[in-house]
Amino acid sequence: MIYEILNMNGYGLYVWSAFAFTFTSFATLYFIIQMQYKREKIKFISKFGTLNSERAAFAKSQSINKEILSNTPSI
Amino acid sequence: MFKHFELNKIFSITSKAPRYVLFLFFIVLSIGLSEALFLSPEDYKQGDAVRIMYVHVPAAWISLGVFSLITFLTIFGYIFKIQNFFLISKSLAPSGFLFNIIALVTGSIWGKPTWGTWWAWDARITSMLTLALFYLMYLIAWRIFQDKDKIFKATLLITIFGIINVPIIKYSVDWWNTLHQPASINILSKSAIDISMLFPLIIMTAAFALFSLLIFLMKYNTELIKIKNKGLDRL
Numbered sequence: 001m002i003y004e005i006l007n008m009n010g011y012g013l014y015v016w017s018a019f020a021f022t023f024t025s026f027a028t029l030y031f032i033i034q035m036q037y038k039r040e041k042i043k044f045i046s047k048f049g050t051l052n053s054e055r056a057a058f059a060k061s062q063s064i065n066k067e068i069l070s071n072t073p074s075i
Numbered sequence: 076m077f078k079h080f081e082l083n084k085i086f087s088i089t090s091k092a093p094r095y096v097l098f099l100f101f102i103v104l105s106i107g108l109s110e111a112l113f114l115s116p117e118d119y120k121q122g123d124a125v126r127i128m129y130v131h132v133p134a135a136w137i138s139l140g141v142f143s144l145i146t147f148l149t150i151f152g153y154i155f156k157i158q159n160f161f162l163i164s165k166s167l168a169p170s171g172f173l174f175n176i177i178a179l180v181t182g183s184i185w186g187k188p189t190w191g192t193w194w195a196w197d198a199r200i201t202s203m204l205t206l207a208l209f210y211l212m213y214l215i216a217w218r219i220f221q222d223k224d225k226i227f228k229a230t231l232l233i234t235i236f237g238i239i240n241v242p243i244i245k246y247s248v249d250w251w252n253t254l255h256q257p258a259s260i261n262i263l264s265k266s267a268i269d270i271s272m273l274f275p276l277i278i279m280t281a282a283f284a285l286f287s288l289l290i291f292l293m294k295y296n297t298e299l300i301k302i303k304n305k306g307l308d309r310l
Contacts, residue, residue, distance in 0.1 A: 005113070008123035014188050018127040018181040019112070022134070026286055029173050033293045040300040047304060065303060 085159075086299050093292045100285040107282045110275035118272075125272070127185040133280040135178035135203065137287055139241055141171030142206060145213070146234040153231050161227060164234075165217055166295035170287040172210040179203055190254050198247035199255040202240055209237030 006012050048065075111129035118125035145164040152160025182200065183193045194200070216229040248255045259268040266273065 008126070009117070011123040011126075011188055014124055014184050015112075015126045018130055018184045019108075021180055021184070022130045022177050025173055025177055029169060029290060030293075033169065033290055033297065037293055037297040037300070040297050040304060044300050044304050062306075 086296065089292050089296050089299075093289055093296075096285055096289045096292060100282060100289055103278060103285055104282040107275060107278035111279055115275045116269075116271055121189055124185065124188045127181055128272075129275055129279045131178060131181040131185055132276060133283040134174040134181065136280060137283050138171050138175035138178055138203075138206065138210075139244060141167050141174065141287060142210065142234075142237060143241055145171065146238040149227075149231050149234045153227055158223075161230065162298050163291075163295065164230065166291050166298055167287075168210060168214055168217075169294055170290040172207065172214060173290075174283065174287065175203065175207045175210055179207060186254075195254050197253040197255060198251040199244065199253050202244040202247050205240050206237065206244060209233060209240065213237070 006016070008015050107129070111126055115126070115129075117123045145167050148160040148164045148167075152158065152164070179200070182203070186195065187193050213230055213233045216233060217226060220226045220229055247253060248257045260266045260273070260276075268276070
């Protein structure tokens, strides 16, 4: 049965390679974008750390900055 | 009217949304894959090779849809001076380009067992390749220009010229004699495809659309943080 699923009446190589290409591309793009996101976030946090208290307080008054600092999801 | 496009409000939503979209994507994809690979019937002519359609067609549809959306947002953003629309367009482009490449590669893989060749310079394939080049130009424009106005003008021109290609892709199978079969799915008239094949096609399209949304959200959040990074530099 497994052989039949893999072989697909002789078309297995074409079908599985098309699906494999699609999902490998998905995974690659996902990890590239995730890496970019993490890099920017690390940059933001380290820049924020260099601000003096007055500037940090001002920066934190903007809700988006507060959101970036507080929200640390996996993606 | 456009106060709803405030970055602060948008980020509070887009930063939380990806995890839910990713979860939904896996659920829809699981249903789609089991239908596409195991439950749907094989074609009476093409046999199991028809299963490639379940990745090829949704990828082509989404790449066309994304480019049309990018064009609409770019033109609208330029006319009404809404910078956020350019940012949304920029964030949509990577997934649109990826789906275009997937459509070309899986089409090539499908072509070998059905047409006996990996590639043919027929109208549909050539116009899809042209769309990939427009996507590439669009992405490069964001990289090479530093000045905002130059980016907006360049991307506007690329999308306006690129959108001319979209109806050419759609009607290429009707206007010219191509290796591609005519459209099997029609919104206004009866589709030539059986429901047992249409159902997995729709599910796979929904899964791909969710993936596109996921990539868009992640990219958009990255772009917003980039802007905020520049803002911290100016403090």
